[in-house]
Amino acid sequence: MSLRAIQLTPIQWAEKACEALMNKFEPEVLPPDRFHYHQGVFLSGMEKTWRQTGKDKFYTYIKRWVDSQILADGSIKKLNADELDDIQPGVLLFSLYEQTGDERYRKALHTLVPLLRTWRTNPSGGFWHKGYCQNQMWLDGLYMAGPIAAQFAKTFGHSEYFDMMAFQAILMARHTKDPVTGLLYHGWDETKEASWADPVSGLAPEFWGRAIGWYPVALLEMFEHYPEDHKDKPALTAILQDLLIALTKYQDEATGLWYQVVDKGDQPDNWLENSCTALYVHAIAKAVRLGYLDAAYLRYAWKGYQGVMDTLKFDDNGHVIIGQICIGTGIGDYAHYIARPTSENDLHGAGAFILMCVEMSQAQSIDA
Numbered sequence: 001m002s003l004r005a006i007q008l009t010p011i012q013w014a015e016k017a018c019e020a021l022m023n024k025f026e027p028e029v030l031p032p033d034r035f036h037y038h039q040g041v042f043l044s045g046m047e048k049t050w051r052q053t054g055k056d057k058f059y060t061y062i063k064r065w066v067d068s069q070i071l072a073d074g075s076i077k078k079l080n081a082d083e084l085d086d087i088q089p090g091v092l093l094f095s096l097y098e099q100t101g102d103e104r105y106r107k108a109l110h111t112l113v114p115l116l117r118t119w120r121t122n123p124s125g126g127f128w129h130k131g132y133c134q135n136q137m138w139l140d141g142l143y144m145a146g147p148i149a150a151q152f153a154k155t156f157g158h159s160e161y162f163d164m165m166a167f168q169a170i171l172m173a174r175h176t177k178d179p180v181t182g183l184l185y186h187g188w189d190e191t192k193e194a195s196w197a198d199p200v201s202g203l204a205p206e207f208w209g210r211a212i213g214w215y216p217v218a219l220l221e222m223f224e225h226y227p228e229d230h231k232d233k234p235a236l237t238a239i240l241q242d243l244l245i246a247l248t249k250y251q252d253e254a255t256g257l258w259y260q261v262v263d264k265g266d267q268p269d270n271w272l273e274n275s276c277t278a279l280y281v282h283a284i285a286k287a288v289r290l291g292y293l294d295a296a297y298l299r300y301a302w303k304g305y306q307g308v309m310d311t312l313k314f315d316d317n318g319h320v321i322i323g324q325i326c327i328g329t330g331i332g333d334y335a336h337y338i339a340r341p342t343s344e345n346d347l348h349g350a351g352a353f354i355l356m357c358v359e360m361s362q363a364q365s366i367d368a
Contacts (some may be wrong), residue, residue, distance in 0.1 A: 010305070010364065013320070014049045014357035017350050018058060020319040027065035030347065034078035035069050037144055038328075038347040040089030045354030047095060052358055059099070066092055066105075074107025082120070082131030084144035087112055091148045091221075094155060113152040116145060116164065122190040126171050129187070136194055137172050138187040138331065143214035147221035154225040165222060166232035172215070173239045176203065181263055182246025183207040184215060187331045196331045204331045207262040210352075212247070213279025216240055217355070220286045237292060244287055247280050248300045256307025260326060261337050269338050274311060274324040275349040277304050278356035285356075285363040295366055305360050308353065325349030 008016065021042060025031075030039045043062050050058035069077050069089075080086045090112040097105035120128045122135040127145065129138040146165045153161035176184040186204040189197040196204055219240045226233060250262050257272040258280055259265045281304040287293040288301070313321040323344045329337065343349065 009361060010357040011049070011052055011361035013309070014045065014354045014361070015053065015055075016320045017322065017354050017357065018046050018049055018061075020321070020345060021347070021350055022057075022061055023317070023319055024345065027061050028068040030065055034080065035076050035086050035089050036080075037085045037088040039065060040091065041143075041351030042347040042354070043089070043092055043351075045351045045358065047092060048358040049354060052361060059095075062092055063096060066096060070104050070108050072104065074104045075111060076108060080131075081115055082128075084127060084129055084141045087115065087148060088144040091151065094151055109148075109152060109156075113149055113158075113161070116149060116161070124171060124190055125167065126175075126188075126190070127168055134193070135191045136187055136189045136331075137175070139172065139176065139184055139211040140214040142169055142172060143218035143221075146218040147225075150222040150225040159227075162226055162230055163232075166226075166230065166236060169215075169219060169222075169239070170232065170235055173243075177239075177242075178207070181207070181250075182242055183250075183262055184212050184243065186211045194331070196333065205333045206264075206337060208329065208331075208337055209258055209260050209262050209273050209276030210279065210326060210329070210348075212243070212262060213276045213283070213352070216243055216283035216287070217279050220283060220290065220292075223290065223292075240287060240292055244280075244284055244293060244297070248284070248297065251300055251304065252307075255310070256303035256305075257311075258304070260340070261334055264334065267334075267338075271338070272307075272324065273326050273342075274308050274322060275326060275352040277308055278349075278352035281305050281308070282352070282356045282359045285359045288366060289359070289362055298363055298366060301360065301363060305356060308356065321345060322349055322353050 046058050047062055071077055090109055093105040093109050126137040127141055129136050129141045149161040149165045153159055175188045186208040189202045192199055192202040219236060251258055255272055257277045259270050260273045261270055264270050281301045284297055285301040288295050288298050311324055315321055321344050325343050325346055326340050327343050329340050
């Protein structure tokens with residue numbers, strides 16, 4: 001089946017991607033076998049698709065997965081309570097609590113989010129990404145903890161979480177931003193003890209595509225819940241704008257995609273990657289929609305969107321296949337990122353694709 005023969009709107013592509021994964025997995029067996037961001041980002045995209053389309057099958061699928069993870073007393077069946085990655089799926093609980101009033105969801109949120117109050121930190125107060133990643137801040141950590149904490153603060157009146165996550169975001173940007181490119185390094189170890197850490201700065205060696213994507217996506221999710229007059233909003237807004245504008249300079253002119261290692265597109269072994277592209281497209285389009293970027297920047301979003309669309313394939317049953325997705329990846333050197341395998345329709349890649357499509361469906365009404 002030819003992609004060019006299929007004329008679908010962005011929200012219809014979001015639905016196609018949801019349906020491809022729904023066909024592959026019953027919700028109760030979405031991998032991995034624990035409460036984790038792989039399911040969380042995919043189902044966050046599905047939740048936005050549900051809100052846009054009103055189709056109950058998406059809500060039901062999300063609820064079935066969450067109900068397979070949350071026990072009767074509101075505790076979570078299998079949770080790594082020292083990994084930020086396992087906090088993120090809690091964002092799904094707000095809608096379920098809103099829709100049902102079921103106390104299990106509220107109790108689970110009050111189990112998850114307060115873990116951040118006693119989270120282990122580096123000497124400057126930055127969250128460790130995982131218990132075994134001592135003193136390491138990773139860009140993706142803001143997506144794992146920021147949106148859920150901001151929504152918790154707004155929903156339950158705990159404004160201290162606004163201050164907490166703004167501090168984390170600003171600390172992370174201050175230490176990972178490169179003044180030359182405007183890009184953010186994948187991570188920072190203040191103690192300089194990690195194998196990848198620069199002995200002087202403690203920085204990761206490279207600008208990895210998907211890690212950079214999580215950061216503005218997280219900020220924009222947080223902004224949906226933050227008070228407009230929060231003391232740190234101007235600083236966070238400037239960080240967001242500077243990063244997204246910097247990213248536009250590294251978009252591949254021929255394809256519209258971005259590279260696995262963002263600033264090294266001239267290297268012959270570097271390759272174009274779909275999940276980071278989808279996250280950048282989502283963030284640029286959302287920043288335009290919410291008034292943080294001029295509408296002229298939508299041209300980069302549409303070019304990236306079309307670039308991803310040009311890579312799509314279909315299986316024999318007509319389900320969409322999203323490829324060129326880097327698998328889960330820790331911090332390393334250039335060779336480490338370039339050697340990472342790719343996958344098709346993995347959960348965080350599909351999640352990024354769905355987030356992109358839902359946002360671009362709203363971009364259609366904006367005149368650039």
